[in-house]
C-alpha cells in the first residue's frame with residue numbers, strides 16, 4: 001500500500017481532524033509543526049544508519065507523524081487530485097532516473 005492509498009483510506013477522518021487542528025492551533029502552527037515532524041524523521045533515519053536497535057521503531061513512528069502532517073498540508077493547501085498528480089510526477093522522475101541508471105549499468109557489463 002502506498003502512502004497515497006493510506007491517506008485515501010483515512011481521508012474523511014484526516015480531513016475532519018485537519019479542520020479541528022487548524023481551528024485549534026492555526027494553519028501556520030500546523031505548517032511549522034510539519035517541519036518539526038520531518039526533522040524527527042530525519043533524526044530517526046540517522047539513528048538507523050548509526051545502528052541503533054530502536055531505529056526501526058523510531059522511523060515507523062515518525063513515518064506515521066509525517067503522514068499525518070502531509071495529510072494536513074494537503075487539506076490546507078491542495079486538492080487530493082493535485083497531490084496525487086505530484087506523487088505521480090515524482091514516481092515518473094524516479095522511473096526516469098532508474099532507466100538512466102540501469103542503462104549505464106547495462107553498458108558496464
Ligand SMILES: [Mg+2]
Nearest residue numbers: 037040062065
Ligand atoms: Mg514525531
